Amino acid sequence: xxxxxxxxxxxxxxxxxxxxxxxxxxxxxxxxxxxxxxxxxxxxxxxxxxxxxxxxxxxxxxxxxxxxxxxxxxxxxxxxxxxxxxxxxxxxxxxxxxxxxxxxxxxxxxxxxxxxxxxxxxxxxxxxxxxxxxxxxxxxxxxxxxxxxxxxxxxxxxxxxxxxxxxxxxxxxxxxxxxxxxxxxxxxxxxxxxxxxxxxxxxxxxxxxxxxxxxxxxxxxxxxxxxxxxxxxxxxxxxxxxxxxxxxxxxxxxxxxxxxxxxxxxxxxxxxxxxxxxxxxxxxxxxxxxxxx
Amino acid sequence: xxxxxxxxxxxxxxxxxxxxxxxxxxxxxxxxxxxxxxxxxxxxxxxxxxxxxxxxxxxxxxxxxxxxxxxxxxxxxxxxxxxxxxxxxxxxxxxxxxxxxxxxxxxxxxxxxxxxxxxxxxxxxxxxxxxxxxxxxxxxxxxxxxxxxxxxxxxxxxxxxxxxxxxxxxxxxxxxxxxxxxxxxxxxxxxxxxxxxxxxxxxxxxxxxxxxxxxxxxxxxxxxxxxxxxxxxxxxxxxxxxxxxxxxxxxxxxxxxxxxxxxxxxxxxxxxxxxxxxxxxxxxxxxx
Numbered sequence: 001x002x003x004x005x006x007x008x009x010x011x012x013x014x015x016x017x018x019x020x021x022x023x024x025x026x027x028x029x030x031x032x033x034x035x036x037x038x039x040x041x042x043x044x045x046x047x048x049x050x051x052x053x054x055x056x057x058x059x060x061x062x063x064x065x066x067x068x069x070x071x072x073x074x075x076x077x078x079x080x081x082x083x084x085x086x087x088x089x090x091x092x093x094x095x096x097x098x099x100x101x102x103x104x105x106x107x108x109x110x111x112x113x114x115x116x117x118x119x120x121x122x123x124x125x126x127x128x129x130x131x132x133x134x135x136x137x138x139x140x141x142x143x144x145x146x147x148x149x150x151x152x153x154x155x156x157x158x159x160x161x162x163x164x165x166x167x168x169x170x171x172x173x174x175x176x177x178x179x180x181x182x183x184x185x186x187x188x189x190x191x192x193x194x195x196x197x198x199x200x201x202x203x204x205x206x207x208x209x210x211x212x213x214x215x216x217x218x219x220x221x222x223x224x225x226x227x228x229x230x231x232x233x234x235x236x237x238x239x240x241x242x243x244x245x246x247x248x249x250x251x252x253x254x255x256x257x258x259x260x261x262x263x264x265x266x267x268x269x270x271x272x273x274x275x276x277x278x279x280x281x282x283x284x285x286x287x288x289x290x291x292x293x
Numbered sequence: 294x295x296x297x298x299x300x301x302x303x304x305x306x307x308x309x310x311x312x313x314x315x316x317x318x319x320x321x322x323x324x325x326x327x328x329x330x331x332x333x334x335x336x337x338x339x340x341x342x343x344x345x346x347x348x349x350x351x352x353x354x355x356x357x358x359x360x361x362x363x364x365x366x367x368x369x370x371x372x373x374x375x376x377x378x379x380x381x382x383x384x385x386x387x388x389x390x391x392x393x394x395x396x397x398x399x400x401x402x403x404x405x406x407x408x409x410x411x412x413x414x415x416x417x418x419x420x421x422x423x424x425x426x427x428x429x430x431x432x433x434x435x436x437x438x439x440x441x442x443x444x445x446x447x448x449x450x451x452x453x454x455x456x457x458x459x460x461x462x463x464x465x466x467x468x469x470x471x472x473x474x475x476x477x478x479x480x481x482x483x484x485x486x487x488x489x490x491x492x493x494x495x496x497x498x499x500x501x502x503x504x505x506x507x508x509x510x511x512x513x514x515x516x517x518x519x520x521x522x523x524x525x526x527x528x529x530x531x532x533x534x535x536x537x538x539x540x541x542x543x544x545x546x547x548x549x550x551x552x553x554x555x556x557x558x559x560x561x562x563x564x565x566x567x568x569x570x571x572x573x574x575x576x577x578x579x580x581x
Contacts, residue, residue: 024317024318025317025318025319025345025346027318027319027341027345028318032345035344036340036341036344036345039344040340045340048333048336048337048340051337052337229538229542233535233538236534236535
């Protein structure tokens with residue numbers, strides 16, 4: 001009897017273990033889907049995490065408790081996954097479904113920021129001008145105000161941005177980021193831009209001078225030599241054989257073509273120069289706002 | 294050269310065996326997605342399995358990581374594919390399985406054009422793996438890698454080793470076919486870019502003709518001859534300024550262009566010719 005009893009005891013002890021082994025993992029229980037989604041989010045696999053958070057919501061017949069937090073997380077996933085159109089749509093959904101949620105103010109700000117990240121600055125400004133359905137706290141109000149100004153900056157409307165930041169009331173105006181943005185807008189306004197008209201005019205007087213003015217000395221000198229030599233050849237042709245000189249007409253046409261191209265090129269090079277200056281400043285602004293937003 | 298997805302599938306299919314744990318729901322789903330070509334969905338399911346079994350001693354995560362690597366590879370995400378397959382090798386139970394995973398890793402590296410990393414890994418397997426099958430496959434992949442790199446001599450040496458291991462299975466005619474193709478590839482002389490350049494330096498267009506591009510060669514010859522004639526005529530008429538102008542603006546541009554184009558023509562010819570030979574040999578190997 002004794003060995004049989006021992007065997008029975010061993011079998012009884014092994015029952016929970018064997019049962020656990022036989023039981024398949026319940027991957028699609030809501031809590032397991034949520035755990036998996038969180039792990040994907042932590043891993044940085046944001047778009048896949050967004051899909052899993054959606055799956056979690058769909059696993060209930062009606063939206064579960066704290067669905068607003070999940071929708072907010074989905075919006076964050078899309079934002080971090082650089083799908084800004086979907087992130088804006090998700091945060092909008094949160095605002096529509098849960099206007100009184102504690103996450104509604106942040107969602108409002110995130111919608112404006114998603115449009116900003118999409119470079120739809122007008123859309124962002126238009127949205128941030130719509131009335132809020134909640135009472136924002138001080139931090140959020142400040143963020144929204146700064147975001148509105150940022151849209152002016154990224155639209156390269158430096159004057160409008162400076163005027164906007166100047167028009168803010170304290171304490172928003174005294175905030176260090178607001179002050180930084182105000183300084184940037186004034187810096188943008190005062191950037192040492194070159195004049196398109198002056199570049200074109202200089203190149204019309206001395207070929208290549210406009211390009212030298214926009215700091216493209218080698219291009220300018222090449223234009224000067226090209227236009228000068230073709231014009232000289234045209235002059236030689238006409239001087240020698242009169243108005244019927246074939247050489248004169250060929251080189252004359254070439255010279256005219258290069259001359260007009262040189263003026264147009266100077267105007268373009270000034271545009272490029274100015275754009276380069278503005279983009280360098282926008283890069284600096286991007287670094288400054290990276291922490292705040 | 295094959296399109297990369299095709300070559301990746303070919304190389305990996307040679308080495309991979311179907312997943313052996315497909316009774317699990319997540320793995321079942323993953324396999325179905327893989328079969329349907331829905332690689333992103335398959336990746337999600339493999340990741341789900343790994344997440345829920347990472348602390349399960351019974352689960353063979355190595356196999357799942359290998360399948361995940363394959364899914365990443367098929368989705369064209371080579372870095373992720375390498376990372377997953379490396380994990381597969383690290384978590385493998387037993388030396389043979391670990392070496393097989395390393396072979397898969399080498400195949401992925403070849404598919405992502407990371408030939409030096411693949412060769413380094415394959416060399417280690419050739420030297421240190423205790424399993425004959427692994428060594429055989431390592432030689433095979435090494436040979437394929439050399440073919441992609443157009444290193445015919447090295448390809449021949451490694452494929453010779455592969456056929457030594459495979460003497461029973463592969464028909465002798467196949468080895469002969471490959472040997473003869475490699476011999477031809479070795480003997481067919483490629484065009485020298487520097488010779489093409491020098492030929493076009495002495496006679497414009499000659500370099501292009503040397504590379505078999507008669508049309509461009511004759512065009513370069515005609516253009517440079519016409520400009521040269523203009524310059525000589527100007528000099529004969531003592532129009533030194535005109536001659537200088539034509540020499541500086543026209544001759545210089547077209548003459549230099551002709552030399553550079555000749556060099557490029559030789560390089561393009563070589564690339565075409567190497568690719569043709571590599572494709573022929575790979576076609577024979579594909580029938581493995």
